[in-house]
Amino acid sequence: MNYAASLAVVVILTFFFPLTVRIGVAYGLPRTLATVALAAVLTFVAATLLIRWQVARYRQAAESVEEARRQVNLDPQNPRAYFVGGEHLASLLLRLGRRREAAEMIDRYARLGGARESEIVALQTALSQAERRQRRGTHLGRGN
Incomplete structure (x- = not known):
């Protein structure tokens, strides 16, 4: 809320x-x-x-x-620069409801050489869950 x-x-x-x-x-x-x-x-x-x-x-x-x-x-080429307090920038953006920006950050992070595959997958999963919740909320909000 x-x-x-x-x-x-x-x-x-x-x-x-x-x-x-x-x-x-x-x-x-x-x-x-x-x-x-x-x-x-x-x-x-x-x-x-x-x-x-x-x-x-x-x-x-x-x-x-x-x-x-x-x-x-x-330091855009450093994968660790995308983390603050152990949380990825994309996760923070998702928490604020900024899905497009989070998707962009996930893409940028995935293109880095030192990015971990498990982190990328976890971030993409969180993004898809946020998008599903948004669609479900929009769908329910229309009275359907």
């Missing part, structure tokens, strides 16, 4: 809170009202913390991508 979707969840929860309060008042249950209000506030806080965690994780991945790109630009 990306930042915009997370923010949408928080907005929905914000609008759901008054509705919950009205339902509690309509039933004349003051304890329920307090319980529902507390639950709504806790849900809002949990959603906010989740969003902050996701944004921090995204920023960290984006910084790793930039570091890997700098390394590759400095």
Whole structure:
């Protein structure tokens, strides 16, 4: 779930809170009202913390991508330049949802002399899985 979707969840929860309060008042249950209000506030806080965690994780991945790109630009013929913290640049790009860029990096990496075949196969498998998930998500999103 990306930042915009997370923010949408928080907005929905914000609008759901008054509705919950009205339902509690309509039933004349003051304890329920307090319980529902507390639950709504806790849900809002949990959603906010989740969003902050996701944004921090995204920023960290984006910084790793930039570091890997700098390394590759400095030494494009070194297969180890494609790795940051033990993770390949293509894997980082896939995590950020950038499949085209990841495919390009896999191709560039595969053309290097010192690239390991097992790493190339693993990266190509991860790319094909990401593309299948994307197609499945697009297919389901159309209502088919």
